[in-house]
Amino acid sequence: MTNSKCYMGCAVLLATMFLNCTAVAAQEGVKIGVMNDQSSIYADLSGLGGVEAARMAIEDFGGKVLGQPIQFISADHQNKPDVAANLANRWYDAENVDVIVDVPNSAAVLAVQEIARQKKKLVLVSTGGTSEFTGAKCSPYGAQWTYDTYALAAGTARALVQDKGLNWYFITADYAFGQALQRDTTKFVTEAGGKVVGFSTHPFPNQDFSSYLLSAAGSKADIVALANAGGDTINAIKQAREFNLFKQGGQRLAALLMFISDVNSLGLNTAQGIVLTTGFYWDLNDETRAWSKRFFERRKVMPTMTHAGVYSSVMHYLKAVQAAGTKDPLTVMQKMRDTPINDMFAKNGHLRVDGRMVHDMYLVQVKTPAESKYPWDYYKVLRTIPGDQAFRPLKEGGCPLVAN
Amino acid sequence: MVEVFGISSQILFSQLMLGLINGAFYATMSLGLALIFGVLNIINFTHGAQYMMGGFIAWMLLHYLGIGYWPALILSPAIVGASGFVIERLLLRHLYRLDHLYGLLLTFALSLVIEGVFRDRYGVSGQPYEIPELLQGGFNLGFMFLPKYRAWVLAASVGMCLLTWWGIERTRLGSRLRAATENPMLVRAFGIRVPRMITMTYVGGVMLAAFAGVLAAPIYQVSSIMGVNIIPVVFAVVVIGGLGSIFGAVITGFAVGLLEGATKLIYPQAANTAVFFIMIIILIIRPQGLFGKRNY
Numbered sequence: 001m002t003n004s005k006c007y008m009g010c011a012v013l014l015a016t017m018f019l020n021c022t023a024v025a026a027q028e029g030v031k032i033g034v035m036n037d038q039s040s041i042y043a044d045l046s047g048l049g050g051v052e053a054a055r056m057a058i059e060d061f062g063g064k065v066l067g068q069p070i071q072f073i074s075a076d077h078q079n080k081p082d083v084a085a086n087l088a089n090r091w092y093d094a095e096n097v098d099v100i101v102d103v104p105n106s107a108a109v110l111a112v113q114e115i116a117r118q119k120k121k122l123v124l125v126s127t128g129g130t131s132e133f134t135g136a137k138c139s140p141y142g143a144q145w146t147y148d149t150y151a152l153a154a155g156t157a158r159a160l161v162q163d164k165g166l167n168w169y170f171i172t173a174d175y176a177f178g179q180a181l182q183r184d185t186t187k188f189v190t191e192a193g194g195k196v197v198g199f200s201t202h203p204f205p206n207q208d209f210s211s212y213l214l215s216a217a218g219s220k221a222d223i224v225a226l227a228n229a230g231g232d233t234i235n236a237i238k239q240a241r242e243f244n245l246f247k248q249g250g251q252r253l254a255a256l257l258m259f260i261s262d263v264n265s266l267g268l269n270t271a272q273g274i275v276l277t278t279g280f281y282w283d284l285n286d287e288t289r290a291w292s293k294r295f296f297e298r299r300k301v302m303p304t305m306t307h308a309g310v311y312s313s314v315m316h317y318l319k320a321v322q323a324a325g326t327k328d329p330l331t332v333m334q335k336m337r338d339t340p341i342n343d344m345f346a347k348n349g350h351l352r353v354d355g356r357m358v359h360d361m362y363l364v365q366v367k368t369p370a371e372s373k374y375p376w377d378y379y380k381v382l383r384t385i386p387g388d389q390a391f392r393p394l395k396e397g398g399c400p401l402v403a404n
Numbered sequence: 405m406v407e408v409f410g411i412s413s414q415i416l417f418s419q420l421m422l423g424l425i426n427g428a429f430y431a432t433m434s435l436g437l438a439l440i441f442g443v444l445n446i447i448n449f450t451h452g453a454q455y456m457m458g459g460f461i462a463w464m465l466l467h468y469l470g471i472g473y474w475p476a477l478i479l480s481p482a483i484v485g486a487s488g489f490v491i492e493r494l495l496l497r498h499l500y501r502l503d504h505l506y507g508l509l510l511t512f513a514l515s516l517v518i519e520g521v522f523r524d525r526y527g528v529s530g531q532p533y534e535i536p537e538l539l540q541g542g543f544n545l546g547f548m549f550l551p552k553y554r555a556w557v558l559a560a561s562v563g564m565c566l567l568t569w570w571g572i573e574r575t576r577l578g579s580r581l582r583a584a585t586e587n588p589m590l591v592r593a594f595g596i597r598v599p600r601m602i603t604m605t606y607v608g609g610v611m612l613a614a615f616a617g618v619l620a621a622p623i624y625q626v627s628s629i630m631g632v633n634i635i636p637v638v639f640a641v642v643v644i645g646g647l648g649s650i651f652g653a654v655i656t657g658f659a660v661g662l663l664e665g666a667t668k669l670i671y672p673q674a675a676n677t678a679v680f681f682i683m684i685i686i687l688i689i690r691p692q693g694l695f696g697k698r699n700y
Contacts, residue, residue, distance in 0.1 A: 039523065039528075039629075040528065040629065041528060041629065042528075043523070043527065043528040044527040044528050044529040045529075047528075174673055200672055201672060201673055202672070202675075203673065203675065203676040203677075205633065206633075206676075207624055207630070207633045207634070208422075208426055208623075208624075210422045210425075210554075211418075211419050211422050211423075211665065211668045212668075212672075214415075214418050214419070214422070214548060214549075215415070217549070218414070218415065230528075230529070231528060231529065231530070231625070231627065231629070234529060234530060234625050235624055235625060238532075238623075238624075238625060239623065242535065242551050242553065242554075242623065243542075243549060243551060244541075244542060244549055244551070261527075261529050262529060264529070265529035265530050265531070265532065265625060266532060266625075267532040269532075270532065301527075
C-alpha cells in the first residue's frame with residue numbers, strides 16, 4: 001500500500017514537471033535566466049539580490065519586448081562549476097533560454113562561456129571576475145559587465161604601491177578567480193616598483209585563516225593582499241584583526257575584491273580603513289541613490305556592484321533586442337556594442353569586441369564608525385578611475401577576436 | 405633559529421599550535437557525535453546545524469537582549485539542548501529500531517531545514533560577534549602571537565572533553581549509561597529508565613555542538629553556513645577514531661587538527677583533504693577505526 005502510494009506520488013510529480021516544461025516551450029519571447037550562488041558564500045553579494053535586480057530591469061523595461069512577454073527564470077549553481085555547466089546546457093537546449101545573466105565563481109563562468117559558445121547563445125556576466133573571460137577565453141557570445149580581476153588589481157595595487165606599500169604578500173583562494181587576481185595584481189605591483197615577497201593559497205571555501213595570516217605576518221610584507229571574495233574575505237579580515245597583524249607588524253591589509261555586503265557583515269569597526277576598488281556604490285549620485293533605494297525596499301539591503309551590474313546588463317540587452325528587432329544572438333550583441341551604455345550604473349560605457357564592458361571604476365576607502373553618518377554610509381570615494389585606465393587595453397588581453 | 409626539514413622551528417611551532425586549537429573544535433564536535441552514535445545508534449547529521457545554532461543564539465542574545473558572551477556560553481547550549489529534546493522526543497525515538505539510514509536521512513533533512521531558515525532570514529555573510537573584553541589582546545609566545553581568545557578556546561574545549569569523559573567513566577549515571585548501551589533490556593529490568601537516559605544523551609551531545617558554536621562565534625562570522633564547513637571533517641574524525649568511541653573521538657579530533665597544521669606547512673593546498681586521505685587508509689587497514697570495537 002505504501003509503495004503504491006509512493007509510486008502514485010512520483011507519477012503526479014513527474015506529470016507536473018512535464019506540464020511545466022511544455023507550458024514554457026510553447027511561448028517564443030525572450031527568455032532571461034539568472035544563474036548564481038543562492039546558498040553558499042557568494043549568496044549575499046550575488047544570489048537573490050541579482051535575481052531581484054534582473055526582475056527590476058524587466059519591469060522597468062515594461063515586461064514585453066518584440067511584442068512578447070519577457071520570460072524569466074533563475075537557479076542556484078551552488079558555486080559548483082559542474083552544476084553550472086549542467087544548468088547552462090539544460091537552459092540553452094531544453095528551456096530555450098536566450099541569455100544567462102550574473103554567474104558568480106570564475107570557474108563556473110569559464111564553463112558557461114564555453115557552453116554559450118557551442119550553443120551560440122549569450123552570457124552576460126556580472127559577478128564572475130576572471131579577466132581570462134575577455135582574454136584568451138573570450139567569445140563573441142559573452143560579455144563581462146561589472147569588473148574583472150585586472151581592474152581590481154589596477155585600481156588597488158597602483159594606489160597602494162604609490163602609498164609606500166612596496167612589499168606584498170598574497171593570501172589567495174586556490175581556484176581560477178584567486179589565481180587570476182594574484183597574477184594581475186603581481187603585474188601592477190612589479191610595474192610600479194614594488195615586489196611580491198610571498199604567497200599562501202587556501203582551499204575554497206575556507207574558514208580558518210590563522211596559519212596563512214601568521215605566514216603573512218612572518219613575511220614582513222608591507223601589504224597583505226587578500227585575493228579571495230565573499231565569506232573568505234570576511235573571515236580573513238576578522239581573523240587578521242584578531243591576530244593583531246596591523247598593530248604588531250605595521251602591516252596593511254588590501255582586500256582586492258570586497259563588496260558592500262562584506263563591509264556590512266564585518267561592521268565598520270573591523271573593516272574601517274580598507275582601500276578597495278569597486279564598479280558601483282549606491283551613494284555616488286542622485287541616480288544611484290534613487291535606484292538603490294528601490295532595490296533596498298525589495299531586498300532590505302543596499303545593492304552590491306554586481307547587483308547594479310545585473311540590472312544594467314539586462315536593461316542594455318533588452319534595449320538592444322528592441323532596437324535590432326530580433327533576438328538573434330550575434331545581431332543583438334553587435335547592437336549592444338554599437339550603443340553606448342548610459343544608466344545609473346555606467347556613464348558612456350561601451351562594450352568592446354572582446355566582451356569587456358568599459359566604464360569608470362572607483363577607488364574607495366571604508367569609513368571609520370565616526371565618519372559614517374547614516375545606515376550604509378560606508379565608503380568615501382578617493383578617486384574615480386576612468387574606464388580606459390581601469391580596464392586592460394584591448395590588445396593586451398590576447399583575445400583571438402581582436403584584430404591586430 | 406633551529407630548522408626542521410627546512411622549516412624554521414618558529415613557523416613549525418606556531419602552525420602546530422594553531423592546528424591544536426582547530427583540533428579543539430573538532431574534538432568537542434566529534435565528542436558529541438560519538439556520544440549520540442554510541443547510545444542512540446543515530447548518525448546525527450544535524451550536528452553542524454546545531455553548532456551553527458549555538459553561535460547564532462549567542463549572537464541573538466547579544467543583539468536583541470544585550471546578554472553578553474559569558475552568560476551565552478551557558479544559555480545558548482541550554483536553548484539548543486532544549487530544541488534537541490524536542491527533536492528526540494518527537495522524531496528520533498521512532499527510528500531507533502530501524503536501519504541507520506533512516507536516522508541519517510531524518511537528521512540530514514532537519515539540518516537542511518534549519519540552515520535554510522537561518523539563511524533565508526540572515527543571509528550567508530554572517531553577523532559580527534566581538535571577542536569578550538576580558539579575552540582581547542594576546543600573548544607573545546616568542547615563536548608566535550597567540551590571541552588570548554584562542555588560548556581560551558583550547559582550554560575550554562579540553563576542559564569540556566575532560567568533564568564529559570569524567571561524567572561517563574567515573575559517575576554512577578555514566579556507568580548506567582554505558583550499561584544501557586551494552587544491553588538496554590537488562591538495564592531496564594533493573595528499573596532504570598533507559599528512554600530518559602537516551603533523551604538526556606542526545607541533549608548532552610547537542611549541547612556540546614552548541615558550546616563549540618558559541619566558542620567559534622567570535623573567531624568566525626556567525627553565519628548560516630558555518631556548520632556546513634566543519635561537519636565533513638568532524639564526521640571523518642569520528643570514523644577515524646572509531647564510531648561510538650568517546651575517547652577515540654577526542655584524541656582523533658586533536659590529532660587531526662595537528663595533522664592539518666602540519667599539512668599547511670608542507671603542502672597547503674592539501675590541508676582540507678589530508679584528513680579524508682587518512683580516513684580512507686584507516687578504513688582499509690582498520691575498518692572499525694583506531695579506537696573502535698570490532699562489532700560496530
